Amino acid sequence: MVRPEVTSPVEDQLALRADGLHKKFGAVTALAGVSFSIRTGEFVTLLGPSGCGKSTILRILAGIETPTRGAVAIGGKVVNDTERRILVQPERRDLSMVFQSYAVWPHMSVAANVAFPLRYRKVPRSERRGRVTEALRAVRMEEYVDRFPHQLSGGQQQRVAVARSIVGHPALLLLDEPLSNLDARLREDMRVELKRLHLQLGLTMLYVTHDQSEALAMSDRILVMDHGLVLQEGTPEEVYRSPESLTVARFLGVKNIVAGTVAGGSVVEALGGSLPATLAEPMASGAAVAVAIRPDGFSLAEEGSSRPSISGEIRLAQFLGGAYEHEIDAGGTMVIAQSPQRLGERGDTVDLSIDPEAVIAFPADETVT
């Protein structure tokens, strides 16, 4: 490069900056202007339903796909800029990626798979063996070094794919729904494993998933996406506790969305009672609202409690292991309540109080989305 890239000290801290990414596939808009950045060492998750454009972002960052418009810088170096016609090929970007399909090469041994990136990162032959062992040890696969992919289970192939992606110490690691092909138990294990790797190796990770529990458990920061746009960005606690829109609340697992009206102040009338709530925006008394109530906000009303309560009939109670899930008919509306204790037997009518923090009211027209 003749001209050095101009970066400010702040930018040096950024592992990735994406600016105004647009992508159209024919007439279909996959990305409608997405901008975000990731600090070095951060774990960021793109969360959204399938088709929201999150995988397209990953592919653009990797260089497999080109954006219709927008710019990408990795580690302060511009790798893609449609305005300036810069397009760096995938092999020249200092990143790696774990694919949903694992993409472990079937004709190479585990060792050869993991050693592959080292050849192109100019790692001397003498060091490669050590690096491969180190990476395989990090994913607890060192005894499988001479196996071939067809001799491994899906979970083990996944670990090989992870080892291959960390062996070159990339500036940025992209993960495209890496856990979605694993069964439930393996998924839990692998989730912990990935987080441990992140902390242990100080990797910068961008993780794509449609599973909110994965996103909440692993991320430093979550970007909730839909229809090619970022709807909300924040720490897991922020997006979980204060969703800015009904759509975000839905992605984060809020199953109870009921109609109500503002009763003045921050109290809403819903489920046949008056509930203290958090208003997503200031609204006048009498305004129609859609009320999102997190299932974990319910508890049995204590005698003489000042918290206003609702009453309802338990239609179904299921033991989930860590908690009970109840379907409750509250004044003709079905709600789902989760609690550590059983709230009552099927057919019981119970009084329930709801944590005001768990109740968020959005303007009613948002239900349209």
Add this chain to the structure above:
Amino acid sequence: MTGTVTEPEPGAPPADQPPEAVPAPAGATLWAAARQRVLSFPFGLRVVLSLAVFTLVVLPFYRLILGSFQEGGPPERGPLTLQNYRDTFDKSSDIIGNTLEFAIGQTVVPLVIGVLLAWVVTRTDVPWRGVWEFSTIGLYFIPLLAAGTAWSILLGGRNGMLNEIIRAVTPWDGFDVYSMPGMIFVQSLYLVPLVFLVVAASMRNVSPDYEHAARINGASPLSVFFKITLGVSRPALLSAAVLCFIIGLGSMEIPLLFGFPAKEHVFTTDIFHALRVRMPREHGRASATGVVLLAASLVVLIAYLRSIRHSERYVTVSGKGSQESPTRLGRWRWVVFAACCGFFFLTMVLPFIAVVVGSLLPYIGRPDTELLAQSSLENYRQLSDNPILWRSLKNSLTLSLGSGLFVMVFGALVAYCVVRFKGRWSRTIDYGASLPLMVPGVVMATSLLYTYITFTLPGGFSIYGTLWIMAMAYVVYFLPVAVRQMTGPVVQLSADLEHASRISGAGNLATMGRIVLPILRPALLGGLILAFITYMREFTLSVLLFRSGTEVITTVMYSFYNNGRLPFVAAISVGLWVAGMLLMVILRFVLKARISF
């Protein structure tokens, strides 16, 4: 080179300016964009493949067609004329009839036998179905020239051994294979595997439930066979028929072996005589005949394409590969079994015995004790001292392996383009590469001959009369099959495997060399064996293109045959026969490849 395109000329924009403020010079940007596009891998690969298809397929046909309208024919570039066509049609009224008779006959007979065999193997409970499938496909691995030699020993004129026996023990004269029915008979037997492969593949995909449904609704087994089984397989039947017909128009072995003594000439033998026998050479007539053959196959092809226009109608729900046979033959089971045994005996056992016996005798004649007592290994001994035979064997192996490797990689790349870079350009390359499937072999050879006969590379190196022009013909000949062979495996290759490689730091070429081609290696190897076999038995292209020094095994066999040394040809046939069977066994049982076209 980082792939970054905008590298401003030194000194143009001051380096301390923020990048956003630098307007790239319009011309430079355009140039850079153009350069990036041309240097990009998808573009470059398609340019290379387009050029290859152009030189190997398009240009030769263009030269042939143009030359056929020029005085004296190609490679002269004389004034335009129709004289070549007048010559062709004036002298060849019976040739047209013979050609059609031969082509139609050797389409109908193998179609009937092949369809019945495919039905027996995929649809009935006849014993030993695996054996019949294996031995039928095995026929493809026998060089047609070797099979022709065998039948020449058995039924060739009055001296055919079987004819001698028939005359001795029955009042009949036997059957002379040196005749039109004889030509059709022998050619048909060895086209059966082609029909079988195409039709059996289609029948296998038909769920037995279609047949069960017809039976339940009252159809007899016979009408189920005609109305349902054959009905659903109609596109496969048609394409097998077209394949056979075009082979019939363009193949040389049987017409040359049997038609010449019988004085039954067809277009292919006419081209052979115009180019390799008659003096002076009749290039005008040969090229015009080639164009006539090309036009004939085009007519058939267009008719075929029109008839399969609505082939989506025939898209079937494939069965779950159920092992049960839908048709129980009952008491016919053993009759059909006997028929299968008979076919096996007629195509494999009897001819093989004939070449083995023939190879041990000093001459072919009545197999009495006097002649049989003279049997020895003398023919083999003499052949092993023949330097031309060894040279031709070396040429055959070199050509078959070299062209085979090249054509499989070529085919894989075409398939890769079609699958990965969808679009009109890739499809055009695919059409071009598939074109030779629909062109009679003899036309292909003549086209290449006329295109490269005068072509010299800088340094005076001419490919005419070298192994190179034969290699080109071999590659063109097998290219359509190679593309078909590789398309399935490429479709199954997940693009993520390539993306993972790119992201790991490997460029496009390294990804091709280290990931794509190695993963495709089993499919490439299976295709290579099939190509190898096809090339080892190839005769039509070779006999038109070889020169002294570039003989291949089949052309040497033909020249022995022509000189009346039938026992020598039989000895070589034994070798090729055994080698073919060995390769077949390796392909089927060691590589476990499915053989298909």
